[in-house]
């Protein structure tokens with residue numbers, strides 16, 4: 001369905017993009033919105049989202065947004081609070097299904113498969129598109145059981161030994177193995193905040209996803225734990241497509257190759273991180289990045 | 295009656311004192327340069343004056359009422375003829391009773407002699423004087439209080455702190471009343487039990503296999519010597535509670551899971567209160583439901599498949615008790631399930647678990663301590679339940695674990711030991727206190743453990 005839609009190049013003065021129901025402006029700032037600045041597509045996408053609209057009840061939280069998530073790269077999503085970053089990435093693994101009032105339209109594909117297809121089962125989808133949350137949320141179980149939870153549910157291992165292997169490789173990839181290998185039986189909630197967040201990442205990795213969504217994964221952590229996680233994200237990039245929501249522009253600059261700027265439910269601008277931060281194409285992006293945003 | 299009127303008068307005076315205190319502080323503030331110059335808001339000065347007015351007077355009133363009748367009785371007795379005074383304590387008590395009855399115009403047990411009539415008049419007189427004196431004393435205390443409060447009020451006076459200290463004292467008093475009542479009940483039960491255990495050894499009571507508390511009232515009566523082995527009662531209690539929990543825990547837990555996890559908001563709004571109505575049905579109603587409806591059904595269906603079910607079975611009582619307990623378990627479990635943080639559900643959904651996997655592997659384990667706490671509370675409720683078992687479980691103390699037979703429980707026996715005319719110093723009646731003590735101990739321990747468990751659970755997520 002998205003073949004009929006024209007996407008624009010990185011210029012300021014473009015004609016309006018396809019107008020959906022969200023055509024009416026949400027606020028003054030958006031009245032002169034003329035479509036996303038920059039190229040929303042990538043050469044090698046893991047996921048593609050086209051003309052996504054999201055409503056909570058009557059209130060529209062995402063307006064006609066299209067964006068690709070590229071393989072083997074990190075895309076960061078920035079924007080002022082309440083602009084719909086969380087809402088958007090929660091569409092990508094259908095976490096929004098758990099909210100009764102939430103309604104999503106548009107076309108979101110994972111490897112060409114429409115994930116909102118009625119016939120599609122969300123269970124394997126959520127294994128393929130994993131999610132790490134803002135606050136570390138380990139289960140009140142042992143470290144081992146936290147990581148083994150997903151593989152056991154999905155039957156990813158034949159026997160105990162297989163689970164052991166998955167637990168070890170996942171914890172190693174999350175950079176936590178050396179710290180916890182002697183106390184796998186202890187409760188995951190007993191770890192420090194940064195360790196808990198890496199445990200949650202390990203839990204996500206354990207079901208071998210293709211895409212990892214992270215919603216402000218460092219906002220509850222101190223700078224050192226944050227640096228560790230940022231390094232980790234950079235390593236994980238080789239194997240996974242990663243989308244990260246962050247409030248820290250330094251973080252976006254450090255970990256991501258692409259950056260998307262959201263404003264009041266619209267994707268204002270997207271492009272290579274370096275370009276966005278040195279040479280923003282839209283006035284709103286520039287205002288936000290230079291801290292002039294009210 | 296006059297006491298009620300007196301209290302009303304005092305309350306009116308307190309209202310006056312409040313107004314006076316407020317006005318006075320306001321006028322003082324006006325002179326000193328505004329309300330800001332006052333230590334406290336004018337209202338506090340009002341309360342301060344009201345407390346000075348009411349509190350001492352009310353205390354005097356209470357003490358007076360408590361002691362008036364004792365003192366008056368003493369004085370009346372002192373004026374009685376020597377012959378009467380030297381009677382035994384019990385007989386003297388009867389005489390005093392008669393005098394009181396005479397004074398209050400009730401029926402008297404013997405012929406009225408002139409001395410008694412005189413004593414009764416004396417009694418009435420003294421009482422009248424006492425009441426009049428009380429009215430005078432209390433009202434003058436109140437007025438004096440107003441005067442003192444008036445004098446003490448000044449802008450620097452810390453009325454707010456003092457009023458709050460009095461309020462705090464009131465709160466402490468209320469809570470100690472509850473605590474002391476509990477201690478009082480416990481002690482009275484304890485002392486009576488000690489008297490019982492002087493007659494019947496503790497080991498026989500705890501481990502005896504036979505319970506037959508009928509005592510010979512006359513020496514020449516045959517047979518009934520009274521055996522107090524409480525084991526059959528404990529076993530019966532445990533059996534019925536167990537059946538009740540077997541019914542209540544699965545049903546309660548599953549309905550809690552359904553209501554908190556699956557049911558839509560509208561269904562929930564209707565179903566939850568409906569379930570809780572079950573808890574509001576009087577236990578007598580459950581009792582005759584068990585005895586008249588459930589027990590016959592169980593007996594009939596038992597005989598259909600060739601089982602011999604007695605018409606008062608542990609099963610009937612247990613099942614109905616279980617139904618009564620369902621709302622306890624379901625509403626407590628519902629609360630703890632709702633308290634499981636959304637983040638844990640998100641985490642589980644986020645790795646691709648289905649709703650039921652999430653419930654089984656994350657929500658229930660996380661809520662388990664709270665659920666266990668709720669179940670323990672329900673158990674102590676089941677053990678203490680009386681009406682249903684009295685009506686449906688029977689009175690015969692069989693030592694059995696067969697739910698189809700009739701058994702009896704600790705509470706049922708306490709009831710049967712104490713109904714009707716009883717002497718209050720025979721082992722038979724005292725046994726009720728011993729049973730009560732055991733019951734109290736067990737439920738107390740269960741409650742403490744349950745609260746501990748629930749509290750630990752709360753801490754985990756805060």
Ligand SMILES: Nc1ncnc2c1ncn2[C@@H]1O[C@H](COP(=O)(O)OP(=O)(O)OP(=O)(O)O)[C@@H](O)[C@H]1O
Nearest residue numbers: 056061079080081082083084085086087088099101
């Ligand atoms: N469960 C919900 N029900 C109703 N409205 C919601 C819900 N979640 C989010 N919203 C609304 O949707 C809009 C976008 O919210 P969202 O959480 O996506 O913002 P965000 O960009 O992630 O903000 P933040 O940076 O503060 O996390 C907001 O206006 C918010 O009020």
Ligand SMILES: [Mg+2]
Nearest residue numbers: 085086087215
């Ligand atoms: Mg957010």
